[in-house]
Amino acid sequence: MYSRTVIHENFREKLEEMGYKYLKELARGFFSVVILVRRKDKLLVLKVDRVGAPPSGHSIVELFSTANYAKDLANKDVPIAVQYDSFTIQVDETTHFITEMKYYPDGTLSDFIKNRKGEPLAPRILLEVYLKLLSALEALDKKDGVHFDLKPGNILVVIRDKEIVEVSFCDLSTYRRGGKELILTSVGSEYYYPNTLGHFHKGDLYALGLVFLELLFGKVPWVILDQFMYDREQNLRMLDMLKDSLLKRYNGECTEKELTEVVSLLEVVFGMLNKNPAERPNATRALKQMREVVVGDPSGPSQEPDNISGSKRKHDEVDDSVDDEEKSHSH
Numbered sequence: 001m002y003s004r005t006v007i008h009e010n011f012r013e014k015l016e017e018m019g020y021k022y023l024k025e026l027a028r029g030f031f032s033v034v035i036l037v038r039r040k041d042k043l044l045v046l047k048v049d050r051v052g053a054p055p056s057g058h059s060i061v062e063l064f065s066t067a068n069y070a071k072d073l074a075n076k077d078v079p080i081a082v083q084y085d086s087f088t089i090q091v092d093e094t095t096h097f098i099t100e101m102k103y104y105p106d107g108t109l110s111d112f113i114k115n116r117k118g119e120p121l122a123p124r125i126l127l128e129v130y131l132k133l134l135s136a137l138e139a140l141d142k143k144d145g146v147h148f149d150l151k152p153g154n155i156l157v158v159i160r161d162k163e164i165v166e167v168s169f170c171d172l173s174t175y176r177r178g179g180k181e182l183i184l185t186s187v188g189s190e191y192y193y194p195n196t197l198g199h200f201h202k203g204d205l206y207a208l209g210l211v212f213l214e215l216l217f218g219k220v221p222w223v224i225l226d227q228f229m230y231d232r233e234q235n236l237r238m239l240d241m242l243k244d245s246l247l248k249r250y251n252g253e254c255t256e257k258e259l260t261e262v263v264s265l266l267e268v269v270f271g272m273l274n275k276n277p278a279e280r281p282n283a284t285r286a287l288k289q290m291r292e293v294v295v296g297d298p299s300g301p302s303q304e305p306d307n308i309s310g311s312k313r314k315h316d317e318v319d320d321s322v323d324d325e326e327k328s329h330s331h
């Protein structure tokens with residue numbers, strides 16, 4: 001029987017021989033353990049995967065390929081947890097695959113949401129987090145990368161003065177390149193990536209839409225979602241219920257104008273949750289819609305410089321990234 005225990009005496013000994021001082025375990029999953037270590041006065045995080053662990057463990061080749069890809073992306077302005085190195089440690093019969101990362105002491109978006117204990121986020125802060133996450137996804141999209149396991153627990157955050165100033169995607173085991181030609185082989189989480197979703201890239205956007213709802217409501221609004229989860233069609237009654245619930249939540253918490261803005265944010269989020277991939281926006285379009293919500297706010301985030309293509313950024317540019325295959329599905 002497969003045991004979840006990855007860290008044991010010999011492993012720690014080997015780690016220490018290599019100059020890593022084991023400090024504590026940060027998290028433990030079925031296939032990996034995430035630990036905090038110190039090396040030469042520097043705090044680091046090691047994610048330890050057991051190679052080929054049943055039932056669906058990855059091979060050493062897959063692990064190295066994913067790790068190299070992730071490291072490469074992180075070096076190209078894609079907000080992915082900074083990765084320094086990958087290597088293996090052999091203990092008895094078991095090969096451990098190690099990814100050495102930057103330590104994010106503020107934890108994940110999941111911790112952030114839990115720590116607020118349901119307290120609503122000010123609309124301005126909400127919008128800023130949305131923009132950061134959408135920009136991160138857009139950057140990944142542009143590199144033809146697909147995360148395929150986006151959820152609050154896989155988004156590391158940097159917090160300053162109780163505000164999220166930086167986001168980084170982590171947990172790269174489901175990462176894929178070139179979404180278009182890939183088929184669904186593994187699903188990160190059935191809730192964030194229901195099998196009916198179809199297109200990979202936009203599947204990430206759908207998952208992010210659910211993350212956005214969690215930020216908006218301080219928790220997953222199960223009571224409402226449960227009723228509509230398996231509907232393939234856009235369901236306007238669901239939007240009405242979410243709006244009602246949101247108005248109650250923000251009533252007395254902000255100005256009338258902000259209340260209208262929060263509802264507009266919800267409308268964009270709702271579009272991201274469209275189960276029909278042909279109707280769901282991509283990251284670039286959702287980002288544009290999100291930016292248009294707070295019109296004329298001088299303190300609002302401005303357009304990022306287009307340093308990738310370096311040339312045009314026209315309105316119709318967003319349509320270029322919707323592939324033909326999807327267009328043909330839309331009628």
Ligand SMILES: Nc1ncnc2c1ncn2[C@@H]1O[C@H](COP(=O)(O)OP(=O)(O)O)[C@@H](O)[C@H]1O
Binds near residue numbers: 045
């Ligand atoms: N670089 C990091 N800094 C701080 N915490 C981290 C880091 N990487 C992972 N974690 C913590 O460990 C948890 C599990 O890591 P993750 O890569 O998502 O592994 P799993 O495959 O087990 O989900 C994360 O949800 C987060 O709480």
Ligand SMILES: [Mg+2]
Binds near residue numbers: 153154171
């Ligand atoms: Mg994870």
